[in-house]
Amino acid sequence: MTDSRSHPVHPVHPVHPVHPGDSAPPTGGSTFPLAALRRVTIGSHSLTASGAGAAPARTVALDPPLRAGEDPGPALHRALATLETEGGWDPSDHPVVVALLPPLAEARVVSLPPLIDDEAELVLRRDASRHFVGAARGSVVVAVGPHDPEVGGRLAAIASQGLAETLLRVLRGRGYRPEELVAAQGGWAELGEKAGADLVLAIVPGSASAGGSLHILHLEEGRPVATRRVPSEADDVLAEVLAESRPGMARRALLLGPPAAPPAAPPGGTAPGAADAETEPRDTARRIGGDLAAAGWRRTESPGGHDAATGAAPSGGPRASGAGGSRLAFLPPSLLAMHRERNHRQAVRLGVVALLLLVAAAAVHLWGAGAQLRAVQGERALLTDAVAPALALRDSLDRMEERLASLRALGEGSRRWTFALVELAMILPPDAHLTAFRAAGDTVALEGSGGRAGDALAALRGSTSFRDARMEGAIQRDLGNDGVAAERYTLSALLAGPRFPASGGGEP
Structure with missing residues (x-):
């Protein structure tokens, strides 16, 4: 070489x-x-x-x-x-x-x-x-x-x-x-x-x-x-x-x-x-x-x-x-600094892109939610006429339930004899008059006059507040000044148990 x-x-x-x-x-x-x-x-x-x-x-x-x-x-x-x-x-x-x-x-x-x-x-x-x-x-x-x-x-x-x-x-x-x-x-x-x-x-x-x-x-x-x-x-x-x-x-x-x-x-x-x-x-x-x-x-x-x-x-x-x-x-230091600066810029760009994507995703989600809301509102408008009678019936049932509940509350909150006396006044015949009312324990004795004793006994047996109703003694008939005969009689009965079932769903 x-x-x-x-x-x-x-x-x-x-x-x-x-x-x-x-x-x-x-x-x-x-x-x-x-x-x-x-x-x-x-x-x-x-x-x-x-x-x-x-x-x-x-x-x-x-x-x-x-x-x-x-x-x-x-x-x-x-x-x-x-x-x-x-x-x-x-x-x-x-x-x-x-x-x-x-x-x-x-x-x-x-x-x-x-x-x-x-x-x-x-x-x-x-x-x-x-x-x-x-x-x-x-x-x-x-x-x-x-x-x-x-x-x-x-x-x-x-x-x-x-x-x-x-x-x-x-x-x-x-x-x-x-x-x-x-x-x-x-x-x-x-x-x-x-x-x-x-x-x-x-x-x-x-x-x-x-x-x-x-x-x-x-x-x-x-x-x-x-x-x-x-x-x-x-x-x-x-x-x-x-x-x-x-x-x-x-x-x-x-x-x-x-x-x-x-x-x-x-x-x-x-x-x-x-x-x-x-x-x-x-x-x-x-x-x-x-x-x-x-x-x-x-x-x-x-x-x-x-x-x-x-x-x-x-x-x-x-x-x-x-x-x-x-x-x-x-x-070397200058190249390392350049890489760090480039990585920082890239991180900033990625952060901006991520933020824009987040905003875009939120906008798309909001648009989709609005579209679904409008679709539901349209379906509800179509169903309004069809469900209006059912809604009215439901409202009536709700009002009835409220009234029944209020009656149950009144009955359960009153004294024991209150409902019995109210019912007794409601069921007696119009021409019958209660002259005496005696109670001992759960036994009731009623003295009445006017009308027929049989009608009063039948009404008392149909009551929900009394049971085992019967006639006591003989029936006495009196002739009034107007020529109409009136009967005097004595009835006895036992006070019935609770007027409503424990569930509260029964009728009085």
């Missing part, structure tokens, strides 16, 4: 389309009628952008490369400006997923207690230096995957908080809307799970002088169990990795190499050493592919034809579900 010290200033080159079968992208400085930007992958030496659908990705070099302690803003501004002018990208306000390649984001499988994700993130942020070399507490952002009891660890990643905030600020300043910041290793693990691979080998190009790096993810049933980062020329380490074996291993490897298409010539001609700088990673990919075949590994293709850059950002867009929990999303 040629070790060229020079680096292209702003080479913009297309890569193969994301979906096989699409037409090859044009070369040179021609622009593309692409959709809005959806995914941006940023490494230390290059920036790769891709849109929605089958649009080809575009890669541009970062000049100067991103280094620790230096402001990455100017290089990012120039790279994005090149993409917009020469690549035809539209910086419209669409959600964008930003992925960080190594060494901007480092990932490994860490052993943590079985905690929920938020607690695990807090523990890792506090103890980042224990798991990641050179990580200073408070200066990094962390991302953790879910705990897997079978693996016994979590895939976790860290990145510089200052770098993350600068990247987001530059993208927002150019009109983009970054919705998510993720580590590339999560996207690689997702591709490895979809491909059913036991190993994921991702080649990340570096500068022409420093060469690239090889990142190895060990997977078991699609779950990351270990990570390694070695120089791309470390054949002995790769041979050691390929010699490993475990029960149930399918010996399938997913190789994510650099862009296969040659770079476009930068403005003003070809930069010295640019061809060698781009050829070296492709030679490394061919060499590693040969090593895989020699060690008995089957090389599987990436779903969708992704390389290390285009496969770094999740394909589902912001907040899409990753594969098996491999998604590693960073939440």
Whole structure:
């Protein structure tokens, strides 16, 4: 390989389309009628952008490369400006997923207690230096995957908080809307799970002088169990990795190499050493592919034809579900504040919608109740003529019941002899006169005159207040001055029991 010290200033080159079968992208400085930007992958030496659908990705070099302690803003501004002018990208306000390649984001499988994700993130942020070399507490952002009891660890990643905030600020300043910041290793693990691979080998190009790096993810049933980062020329380490074996291993490897298409010539001609700088990673990919075949590994293709850059950002867009929990999303303070503000706005919108739905439901309920009331009123109007006689009869019965109840109350509240005397006065014949009335216990003796004694006896026997009525002694007849005979007689009877049944429903 040629070790060229020079680096292209702003080479913009297309890569193969994301979906096989699409037409090859044009070369040179021609622009593309692409959709809005959806995914941006940023490494230390290059920036790769891709849109929605089958649009080809575009890669541009970062000049100067991103280094620790230096402001990455100017290089990012120039790279994005090149993409917009020469690549035809539209910086419209669409959600964008930003992925960080190594060494901007480092990932490994860490052993943590079985905690929920938020607690695990807090523990890792506090103890980042224990798991990641050179990580200073408070200066990094962390991302953790879910705990897997079978693996016994979590895939976790860290990145510089200052770098993350600068990247987001530059993208927002150019009109983009970054919705998510993720580590590339999560996207690689997702591709490895979809491909059913036991190993994921991702080649990340570096500068022409420093060469690239090889990142190895060990997977078991699609779950990351270990990570390694070695120089791309470390054949002995790769041979050691390929010699490993475990029960149930399918010996399938997913190789994510650099862009296969040659770079476009930068403005003003070809930069010295640019061809060698781009050829070296492709030679490394061919060499590693040969090593895989020699060690008995089957090389599987990436779903969708992704390389290390285009496969770094999740394909589902912001907040899409990753594969098996491999998604590693960073939440720097500005992005966290944006998410909280968005969630607050969404909660307010949902509250307003809920209130409107409540008002609408109340209005519909009120309208329905009014319609039912009008229907009932109409039915009552139709039945009024039919039920009027029945209502009048019912009213008459009610009045009769009231009168009977009042009579019962009067009878039950009066003295014992009151009703008997009243009834006696009512039942005696009109020409009979009561001359004496004697009572002893329940025995009554009546002396009367006038009329016929038989009529008086018959009336007394028909009374409800007396029983066992009979004639006492002889009947005496007197002839009056007018020549009419009058009878004098004595009757006896026993006072009857209660005049009404205990239920109060009988007649007197």
